[in-house]
Amino acid sequence: MTEDMLARRARLMGPNVPTFYRNPVHLVRGQGVWLWDAAGKRYLDCYNNVAHVGHCHPRVVAAIAGQAAVLNTHTRYLHDNVLDYIERLTGHLGHGISQAIMTCTGSEANDIALRMAQAVTGKTGIIATDNTYHGNTAAVSALSTRRPPIGGYPGHVRFVPAPDSLRPVGGSVDGQAQAFAAHVARAIAELEAAGHGFSGMILCPVFANEGLPAVAPGFLDPTVAVIRKAGGLVIADEVQPGFGRVGSHFWGHDWLGFAPDVVTVGKPMANGHPVGAVLARPDVMGAFREAFGYFNTFGGNPVSAAACLAVLDVMADEGLQAQAATVSAHVMDRMRALRHPLLAEVRGAGLFFGAEFVLDDAMTPATAFVADLVEAMVARGFLLNRIGRGANTLKIRPPLVFSLENADSLIDALEQALRETPVAA
Amino acid sequence: MTEDMLARRARLMGPNVPTFYRNPVHLVRGQGVWLWDAAGKRYLDCYNNVAHVGHCHPRVVAAIAGQAAVLNTHTRYLHDNVLDYIERLTGHLGHGISQAIMTCTGSEANDIALRMAQAVTGKTGIIATDNTYHGNTAAVSALSTRRPPIGGYPGHVRFVPAPDSLRPVGGSVDGQAQAFAAHVARAIAELEAAGHGFSGMILCPVFANEGLPAVAPGFLDPTVAVIRKAGGLVIADEVQPGFGRVGSHFWGHDWLGFAPDVVTVGKPMANGHPVGAVLARPDVMGAFREAFGYFNTFGGNPVSAAACLAVLDVMADEGLQAQAATVSAHVMDRMRALRHPLLAEVRGAGLFFGAEFVLDDAMTPATAFVADLVEAMVARGFLLNRIGRGANTLKIRPPLVFSLENADSLIDALEQALRETPVAA
Numbered sequence: 119m120t121e122d123m124l125a126r127r128a129r130l131m132g133p134n135v136p137t138f139y140r141n142p143v144h145l146v147r148g149q150g151v152w153l154w155d156a157a158g159k160r161y162l163d164c165y166n167n168v169a170h171v172g173h174c175h176p177r178v179v180a181a182i183a184g185q186a187a188v189l190n191t192h193t194r195y196l197h198d199n200v201l202d203y204i205e206r207l208t209g210h211l212g213h214g215i216s217q218a219i220m221t222c223t224g225s226e227a228n229d230i231a232l233r234m235a236q237a238v239t240g241k242t243g244i245i246a247t248d249n250t251y252h253g254n255t256a257a258v259s260a261l262s263t264r265r266p267p268i269g270g271y272p273g274h275v276r277f278v279p280a281p282d283s284l285r286p287v288g289g290s291v292d293g294q295a296q297a298f299a300a301h302v303a304r305a306i307a308e309l310e311a312a313g314h315g316f317s318g319m320i321l322c323p324v325f326a327n328e329g330l331p332a333v334a335p336g337f338l339d340p341t342v343a344v345i346r347k348a349g350g351l352v353i354a355d356e357v358q359p360g361f362g363r364v365g366s367h368f369w370g371h372d373w374l375g376f377a378p379d380v381v382t383v384g385k386p387m388a389n390g391h392p393v394g395a396v397l398a399r400p401d402v403m404g405a406f407r408e409a410f411g412y413f414n415t416f417g418g419n420p421v422s423a424a425a426c427l428a429v430l431d432v433m434a435d436e437g438l439q440a441q442a443a444t445v446s447a448h449v450m451d452r453m454r455a456l457r458h459p460l461l462a463e464v465r466g467a468g469l470f471f472g473a474e475f476v477l478d479d480a481m482t483p484a485t486a487f488v489a490d491l492v493e494a495m496v497a498r499g500f501l502l503n504r505i506g507r508g509a510n511t512l513k514i515r516p517p518l519v520f521s522l523e524n525a526d527s528l529i530d531a532l533e534q535a536l537r538e539t540p541v542a543a
Numbered sequence: 544m545t546e547d548m549l550a551r552r553a554r555l556m557g558p559n560v561p562t563f564y565r566n567p568v569h570l571v572r573g574q575g576v577w578l579w580d581a582a583g584k585r586y587l588d589c590y591n592n593v594a595h596v597g598h599c600h601p602r603v604v605a606a607i608a609g610q611a612a613v614l615n616t617h618t619r620y621l622h623d624n625v626l627d628y629i630e631r632l633t634g635h636l637g638h639g640i641s642q643a644i645m646t647c648t649g650s651e652a653n654d655i656a657l658r659m660a661q662a663v664t665g666k667t668g669i670i671a672t673d674n675t676y677h678g679n680t681a682a683v684s685a686l687s688t689r690r691p692p693i694g695g696y697p698g699h700v701r702f703v704p705a706p707d708s709l710r711p712v713g714g715s716v717d718g719q720a721q722a723f724a725a726h727v728a729r730a731i732a733e734l735e736a737a738g739h740g741f742s743g744m745i746l747c748p749v750f751a752n753e754g755l756p757a758v759a760p761g762f763l764d765p766t767v768a769v770i771r772k773a774g775g776l777v778i779a780d781e782v783q784p785g786f787g788r789v790g791s792h793f794w795g796h797d798w799l800g801f802a803p804d805v806v807t808v809g810k811p812m813a814n815g816h817p818v819g820a821v822l823a824r825p826d827v828m829g830a831f832r833e834a835f836g837y838f839n840t841f842g843g844n845p846v847s848a849a850a851c852l853a854v855l856d857v858m859a860d861e862g863l864q865a866q867a868a869t870v871s872a873h874v875m876d877r878m879r880a881l882r883h884p885l886l887a888e889v890r891g892a893g894l895f896f897g898a899e900f901v902l903d904d905a906m907t908p909a910t911a912f913v914a915d916l917v918e919a920m921v922a923r924g925f926l927l928n929r930i931g932r933g934a935n936t937l938k939i940r941p942p943l944v945f946s947l948e949n950a951d952s953l954i955d956a957l958e959q960a961l962r963e964t965p966v967a968a
Contacts, residue, residue: 123621130629132642132828136838137619144621148614166616168840174612183608187599189573190815191591194562196548196569204555217557222647222817223841229680236693254837255654257681265836268661385840390615392647392817392841403557411690412679413561415593415810416648416817 138503139496148173151517151524153501164495164502164516164528167470170361170386171432172519178389181428185421192415193220199423206430208397210368213377217403219396220418224357224384225253227394230412231320231380232257234402235351237409238379241315245305248277249507251327252320252355261320274314276305280328280507281337284462284474284481295333299340306348318351318379323370326358329506330472330513332465335375342376351402354378357394358470361386362433362518365443365468373467386518388425392416438518442469445525449514452529458536460484471514474506483508487541494535500528563928564921573598576942576949578926589920589927589941589953592895595786595811596857597944603814606853610846617840618645624848631855633822635793638802642828644821645843649782649809650678652819655837656745656805657682659827660776662834663804666740670730673702674932676752677745677780686745699739701730705753705932706762708888709899709906719758724765731773743776743804748795751783754931755897755938757890760800767801776827779803782819783895786811787858787943790868790893798892811943813850817841863943867894870950874939877954883961885909896939899931908933912966919960925953 123144127135143161147154150172153161163169171178185199193200204218221227236242246252246261253259260267260275278301279287281294288297306316319341325331345352359370360383367373369381379402384394398406406412416422433439446468453464453473460475475484475491488510495502505513516524548569552560568586572579575597578586588594596603610624618625629643646652661667671677671686678684685692685700703726704712706719713722731741744766750756770777784795785808792798794806804827809819823831831837841847858864871893878889878898885900900909900916913935920927930938941949 123623123626126626126630127621130626130633130642131618131644132825132832134832134836135618136836137621142619142621145614145616146622148616153614153616168617169615173616174614176612179608179611182611183604186604186607186816187601189570189578189599190594191570191573191578191598192593193556193560194567196552196562196567197571198548201548201551201555205551208555217555219556223651223839225839226648226651226680233681233693240693242694254839255651255680255682256658259835259837262836265834268658268665268834269667390841390844390846391611392844392847400557407557407559409690409693410684411559411561411687412684414648414650414679416815419815419817421815422817 140493143496151520159499161499161501162524162527164500164514164520166501166517167358167363167515168385168390169517170389171429171436171438172517175389175432177432178425178428181424182391182421185424190419190421193418194413197420199420199427200418203423203426206427207395211381211397212372214399215381215397217398217400219412219414220422221394221396221414222392222416223253224382224394225255225258226414227382227384227396228252228258228320228355229255230396230406231353231382233410234380234396234398234406235318235353237405238351238402239315239317239349241317242274243276243309243314243316244274245276245278245302245319247280247321247325247328249280249328250322273312274309276309278302278305281325281331281333282329283332283465284476295337296340299344302341303344306344306350316348316350318353319345320353320355322355322358323374324359324364324467324470326470327505329474329511330465330467330470332463333374335373338374338376351379352376353380353382355382357382357384359467362439362442363468363470365439365446368439370467387429388422389429391422391425393422393426433518436519442518445469445520445522448522449525449529452525456533456536460487460541469516469518469520472505473512475510483510485510487539488512491535491539494539495531498531498535500531565918568921576945584924586924586926587949587952589925589939591926591942592783592788592940593810593815594942595814596854596861596863597942600814600857602857603850603853606849607816607846610849615844615846618843619838622845624845624852625843628848628851631852632820636806636822637797639824640806640822642823642825644837644839645847646819646821646839647817647841648678649807649819650680650683651839652807652809652821653677653683653745653780654680655821655831656778656807658835659805659821659823659831660743660778662830663776663827664740664742664774666742667699668701668734668739668741669699670701670703670727670744672705672746672750672753674705674753675747698737699734701734703727703730706750706756706758707754708757708890709901720762721765724769727766728769731769731775741773741775743778744770745778745780747780747783748799749784749789749892749895751895752930754899754936755890755892755895757888758799760798763799763801776804777801778805778807780807782807782809784892787864787867788893788895790864790871793864795892812854813847814854816847816850818847818851858943861944867943870894870945870947873947874950874954877950881958881961885912885966894941894943894945897930898937900935908935910935912964913937916960916964919964920956923956923960925956
């Protein structure tokens with residue numbers, strides 16, 4: 119069955135279409151933190167941040183169905199939903215950020231954010247870390263080092279070494295914040311010398327794709343100072359940390375303690391309905407709207423906005439940000455108690471956890487072991503995955519409705535899988 | 544009320560956010576070909592192609608609501624909906640095109656299509672007409688001449704003069720196809736001389752944004768021969784003509800009679816739910832999937848695919864392509880009978896019509912008159928708009944459920960508005 123589906127996928131979607139797991143899972147139903155496959159097997163979802171308030175939340179489904187039956191148009195006509203939503207969402211933001219452009223994906227949002235930095239500065243140079251991912255458009259995918267674009271990386275893109283808790287930039291954890299900032303300063307100088315000039319830096323406040331390194335509030339202060347001094351914009355890609363995931367704060371940048379000029383959002387904001395947004399101060403938005411004609415046919419349509427509003431309603435009424443903080447603390451306590459010869463570090467930022475495994479004191483990634491561990495957990499009915507340069511960090515990032523009980527099931531299973539997964543090839 | 548909403552929009556969305564009409568319409572409800580504003584005024588929708596099978600079609604709404612309540616995930620898990628849809632959609636395509644990548648917008652689809660041409664050819668040079676629009680990402684918006692990007696147009700983009708029925712490329716309607724192809728050949732030579740090489744040309748088979756010039760089947764034959772000879776790809780942007788709008792055919796390229804290598808779709812495919820797709824031959828898809836890692840979180844999710852499937856079901860069950868052909872012929876008959884001193888030409892391609900107005904024999908665009916005419920029609924309860932370099936062509940592009948009776952109401956109102964709208968400033 120699964121084999122037939124894989125063959126059918128290859129026929130209809132082509133080669134190299136990514137799937138998860140050695141035996142890709144064929145899901146047919148979801149509810150809250152639970153997912154079921156075609157054979158009726160139930161999985162605890164410890165991975166999917168898109169289903170932010172839980173799979174198929176009835177209030178989000180009702181909002182979509184209700185508005186879809188009444189009207190779905192675009193923002194060249196006037197409609198309350200998009201305005202109500204931007205007002206509600208920007209109400210969660212400080213730093214003078216009060217305006218938004220609605221898009222359909224986080225990729226589209228980041229694609230705009232890059233142009234906002236260009237519009238404000240008149241320059242094109244942009245900096246990202248060397249182990250990140252900010253989306254899939256041509257412009258944004260050039261910020262990822264995973265595969266070079268045809269014709270090579272564009273000259274206006276510069277990469278700096280990603281923060282890493284076990285292999286810190288500059289050699290020491292204590293000096294990493296300054297060393298990171300020094301790399302950014304060097305990249306700015308290179309961009310200016312090359313004639314591109316410097317427009318800004320884009321980063322995820324929890325460095326999610328970099329492997330969720332352990333960074334403390336204040337980590338970016340030296341970097342932000344360098345960016346500001348050079349006249350660039352700070353773009354916070356909040357697609358992963360935003361919307362209460364960090365627990366203590368609604369946004370990752372407020373958790374880390376810096377003031378972005380532009381904030382981008384996507385995945386969780388409508389619980390799976392295709393929505394993204396770029397949020398900015400009026401001066402930044404004005405510069406963009408002056409320099410570029412931008413319209414997005416589906417962006418901010420009444421149905422998408424209704425789905426977005428429902429997610430905020432559910433978050434508030436079910437106290438999901440506070441729950442994320444509570445469950446986060448409990449999971450971290452239990453993860454810190456895990457013992458395994460290859461376990462080098464456990465890390466967390468709200469309801470987002472990493473556990474990094476290495477082979478030796480040289481911090482050689484235990485890639486194969488973590489791959490086996492993920493499969494062992496999937497076999498046990500727990501969906502999670504791995505991240506990091508060496509794909510040796512267990513990645514746990516459940517829907518926000520993940521409970522203390524769910525957390526205990528997960529860690530119990532993880533303890534068992536750690537005992538039973540062979541450490542040597 | 545509307546004034547308050549405009550102020551609120553400016554506060555929350557920033558300046559220069561596009562709206563339609565001198566007094567932007569505040570829509571609150573839609574059904575079939577009808578839209579209602581907040582004051583209860585009813586409009587006949589003669590413009591919105593996104594609501595392809597009619598606003599709020601109950602079968603599409605039910606498909607979205609039904610699947611949203613059961614499961615919404617991404618294509619890293621297996622699911623039947625996306626496969627069923629790609630199989631159904633590619634079943635409408637010839638030319639060896641049998642595979643797809645699902646996206647959330649037509650812009651994302653065109654952004655991928657450009658990279659497909661790069662992957663196949665190893666080159667980056669791309670050609671578009673000088674009066675077009677293919678979307679809003681950084682890469683794709685550089686193909687539009689409406690506003691230059693920061694730092695100027697990238698060197699790998701070349702523009703050729705857009706076809707025009709009243710001011711033909713090369714000076715004569717009979718010679719326009721050859722003259723257009725000659726401009727493409729020149730642009731290819733320039734790209735090769737500049738070191739970019741030639742990857743392909745992107746065009747809309749009905750040249751919708753160019754003002755829907757009157758071009759006959761076979762028009763692109765010389766151009767396609769030039770592109771093929773140079774080893775480039777032909778990308779058909781079917782966002783506007785596709786999905787049966789041209790009436791006689793499911794696709795614009797089959798109406799015009801050329802074989803594209805890549806087809807992109809968007810707006811109408813899920814009746815307003817945010818969906819787009821890139822369709823290609825396996826060799827083209829394979830080259831892209833080999834050269835680029837691509838994943839789209841929301842693209843091809845089970846809910847979006849369900850909405851897409853419902854649109855194809857409705858089109859088939861309600862015979863909407865055939866209806867488009869019938870209604871098209873009737874509208875063209877009645878438009879050809881229109882008499883007005885400024886009316887230079889009426890044009891149509893299926894359920895997509897243009898009526899161009901000029902001031903004199905030098906074909907000076909009657910921009911102000913057409914602006915007034917559009918407002919007069921809106922006041923009468925008919926939503927339409929204008930296109931073309933001089934914004935002097937009336938643009939009529941209704942949902943596919945537009946009936947003969949709707950068509951007669953529209954033309955009756957247009958006759959009246961033409962009589963009553965002053966021709967001089």
